[in-house]
Amino acid sequence: MKVLKKENSGHFEDHLVIEPKLAWGRILFNEVWYHKELLYFLTWSHIKGRYKQTVIGIAWATLRPVLTMAIFSLLFGKLARVSSEGVPYPLFVYAGLLPWQCFIHSVNLSMDSITRNSDLIKKVYFPRLFLPASAALSALVDFFISFGVFFILMIYYKWMPARSIILLPALVILLTIFITAVGFILSALNAFFRDVELATPFFLQIALFLTPVIYPVSIVSAKWKWLVYLNPLAGLIESFRACLLGYKPLPWGGLVLAAVLILGLFVCGLIFFIKSEETFPDII
Amino acid sequence: MNNFAIETENLGKRYEINEFAPKYGMLRDHIAQFLRPKNKKKFEHDIWALRGISFSVKRGEILGIIGKNGAGKSTLMKILSRITLPTQGRAILRGRVRPLAGAVGFHMELTGIENIYLNAGILGMRKLEVDKKLDSIVEFSETGDFLYTPLKFFSSGMRSRLAFAVAFHLDLEILLIDETFAFSDISFSKKCFDKMTQMVKNGTTVIFATHDLDCLKNFTQDCLYLKQGRIANYGPAKTVIDSYLEETVKI
Numbered sequence: 001m002k003v004l005k006k007e008n009s010g011h012f013e014d015h016l017v018i019e020p021k022l023a024w025g026r027i028l029f030n031e032v033w034y035h036k037e038l039l040y041f042l043t044w045s046h047i048k049g050r051y052k053q054t055v056i057g058i059a060w061a062t063l064r065p066v067l068t069m070a071i072f073s074l075l076f077g078k079l080a081r082v083s084s085e086g087v088p089y090p091l092f093v094y095a096g097l098l099p100w101q102c103f104i105h106s107v108n109l110s111m112d113s114i115t116r117n118s119d120l121i122k123k124v125y126f127p128r129l130f131l132p133a134s135a136a137l138s139a140l141v142d143f144f145i146s147f148g149v150f151f152i153l154m155i156y157y158k159w160m161p162a163r164s165i166i167l168l169p170a171l172v173i174l175l176t177i178f179i180t181a182v183g184f185i186l187s188a189l190n191a192f193f194r195d196v197e198l199a200t201p202f203f204l205q206i207a208l209f210l211t212p213v214i215y216p217v218s219i220v221s222a223k224w225k226w227l228v229y230l231n232p233l234a235g236l237i238e239s240f241r242a243c244l245l246g247y248k249p250l251p252w253g254g255l256v257l258a259a260v261l262i263l264g265l266f267v268c269g270l271i272f273f274i275k276s277e278e279t280f281p282d283i284i
Numbered sequence: 285m286n287n288f289a290i291e292t293e294n295l296g297k298r299y300e301i302n303e304f305a306p307k308y309g310m311l312r313d314h315i316a317q318f319l320r321p322k323n324k325k326k327f328e329h330d331i332w333a334l335r336g337i338s339f340s341v342k343r344g345e346i347l348g349i350i351g352k353n354g355a356g357k358s359t360l361m362k363i364l365s366r367i368t369l370p371t372q373g374r375a376i377l378r379g380r381v382r383p384l385a386g387a388v389g390f391h392m393e394l395t396g397i398e399n400i401y402l403n404a405g406i407l408g409m410r411k412l413e414v415d416k417k418l419d420s421i422v423e424f425s426e427t428g429d430f431l432y433t434p435l436k437f438f439s440s441g442m443r444s445r446l447a448f449a450v451a452f453h454l455d456l457e458i459l460l461i462d463e464t465f466a467f468s469d470i471s472f473s474k475k476c477f478d479k480m481t482q483m484v485k486n487g488t489t490v491i492f493a494t495h496d497l498d499c500l501k502n503f504t505q506d507c508l509y510l511k512q513g514r515i516a517n518y519g520p521a522k523t524v525i526d527s528y529l530e531e532t533v534k535i
Contacts, residue, residue: 018363018375034408041405045391045398052393052434123385125366126406281368282299 022278031127038126042134046109047141061142062149065101069094076214085216087245088157094150095241096213098143099175103182103233104204106139110183111200114191118284128277129270132183140176150244162246171239178232178262184269188276191284212237217251225254232258232265288340289458289489290347290364294373295337297359298330333359334513337373341489341506343457348500348521349493350528351510357493360510361462364491379457379489382407387443396431396438396446397422403450417453424479425449426472445472452479459483459490477503497525 051057069090076082077089084092110132114121117131154161190196208214211233220228228234235251235258242250334356341347349357362368364375365383389406390399400421404414414421422431425446430438438446459480481503484490494500500507500521507524509517516531517524 016366016377016381018366018370018377020370020372020374022369035405037411038405038408041402041411045394045402048398049391049393117389120389120406122362122367123388124383124406126408278369281362 022275024274027127027274027277032129035127035130039130039134039137042130043137046134046138050138058145061145064142065094065097065146066149068097068101072097072214082215083219085218085248087247088159091153091157091159091245092216092241093214094153095244096237098146098150098244099171099237099240100208100211100213100233101146102139102143102175103179105142106136106179107182107186107200107204109139110135110179111186111190112197113183114187114280115194115197115284121284122281128280129184129273132187132273133180135187136179136183137176139179140172143175159245161244164243164246164250167239167243167250171236171243174259174262175236177266178236181262181266181269184273185265188273191276191280207231207233216241217254229254229257230261232261234258236262287343288376289343289345289378290339290341290375290491292340292364292373292375293338295334295360295363295370295375296332296372297334297356297363297368298332298371300330332513334363334370334510336514337510339506339508339515339518341491343378343489344484344487345506346484346490346492346504348504348507348525349491349510350495350497350500350507350525351516352532355510356513357510358462359513361460361491361493365460377458380408380455381458381460382451382454382456383460383462384448384451387440387447390435390443390447392436393434395434396425396427399435399446400450403447404454407451407454409450409454413455421449421453424452424475441469448472448476452476452483457488459488461490461492461494463494497529501525 051060054060056063072093073090077084077093082089113131113135114128121128121131153159186196186200210228211231212220212228217225217228217234217238229251235254235256238251239255239258242248337356337360339347349360351357359368361383363370364377365381385407389403391402394402397418400418401411401414404421405411425431425442425448427438427442427446430442435443461480477499480490492500492504504521506519507517507521508515509524509528517527
């Protein structure tokens with residue numbers, strides 16, 4: 001009896017039972033916690049490896065949003081005269097592009113994270129959810145770097161940051177949860193159906209126009225606002241803008257809805273991912 | 285009460301053949317499957333890659349696994365290393381299980397040192413542990429000055445040496461080896477065998493799947509001969525290997 005007791009105590013790996021049933025609790029609470037440093041290793045390897053053998057390296061992180069901002073400002077600000085609610089259009093569109101491009105970048109990095117690592121998945125066990133999570137998180141680095149340009153723009157347009165900027169960390173956390181959730185879902189789906197990595201870039205292009213990045217929600221008639229806000233990115237981007245520029249109150253309704261949708265998506269994504277996890281080695 | 289490091293009971297793994305065939309599930313097929321009346325031809329094309337596998341290995345012993353290609357060796361290893369779930373039965377592993385996986389999980393653009401940390405992390409090592417063992421890992425890998433250059437400049441032999449160096453520095457109680465160190469040069473594979481022997485002396489349990497029968501005869505106490513997913517013979521290494529040889533040579 002004494003020996004038995006000793007076996008059951010101590011480290012969880014001291015006594016491992018492998019059975020046909022998936023051990024949910026073990027994956028979530030033991031494995032993930034035990035391997036937590038791996039998330040750091042993987043994220044860091046993404047970041048370090050990404051801009052190797054490039055000429056301007058990490059500058060790409062700022063160049064992408066800056067070039068997009070320039071083109072959008074010309075097309076939608078100058079030519080189409082899209083409303084920017086009294087804010088200089090470049091500033092307006094850049095504040096929206098920050099979270100939007102972080103989302104796009106993260107989707108591009110994470111959606112094939114399972115299929116790309118088939119070698120690893122077939123040979124070593126570790127909590128697979130770190131693969132999409134680390135890919136998604138590595139997109140945040142570019143996001144933070146592109147923030148630098150935003151503050152330069154603010155100085156250029158002599159735009160004072162408002163007090164609402166203290167809410168920025170909460171919005172960044174929400175964005176992080178969102179991109180991780182999308183990473184879970186798309187990477188697992190892509191393991192089953194490669195259609196995902198072919199279709200996603202196309203849908204992202206369309207999504208740009210359905211999300212208030214180049215235009216404010218205020219140009220949508222009041223009757224249809226709820227429909228725009230069903231897209232969690234809409235509430236998030238509008239809030240980013242209000243928070244960074246402080247020219248209007250935060251759209252609380254949209255933000256709360258976005259937060260609920262994002263947390264729901266995260267829980268569903270996590271469950272879906274862990275449920276599909278065990279079939280990955282057999283299908284990729 | 286129990287000095288068995290590994291015990292398995294009636295372990296089995298079933299694959300549905302249509303899971304093999306198109307390899308990639310097509311969305312169309314899944315929709316068709318969904319619309320088809322249920323309970324029809326559901327498991328007609330099953331393959332039992334493994335069935336009725338029961339064995340036990342004492343602490344500090346080596347179990348050899350032999351069998352032709354496709355006999356189920358790798359499937360068994362995959363189940364024991366938790367890569368895939370069994371369809372039936374169960375296995376109890378007392379101790380930390382690690383596979384000797386070779387050069388996987390490496391990032392070609394990162395340097396050798398950076399890859400040591402990455403690979404060790406994937407295999408479940410903490411950063412502090414790697415810090416402590418780094419010198420020893422570097423020395424074991426014999427990759428010298430290359431360690432500070434990106435991995436893409438390493439030869440494939442050097443990459444696998446680096447992988448083995450990391451794997452042999454893991455804290456583990458059960459080591460799973462699929463295939464040998466044959467792809468590295470003689471002196472390095474001898475070094476690996478010496479290290480393995482030393483680990484076994486210290487109480488590590490090893491499961492060793494290989495086609496290198498001479499090596500098994502020298503190292504292992506027991507052997508498991510798999511044939512079409514079933515146990516064809518299980519017992520002392522010498523008898524099992526002799527019967528395996530007799531059977532295969534005859535055919």
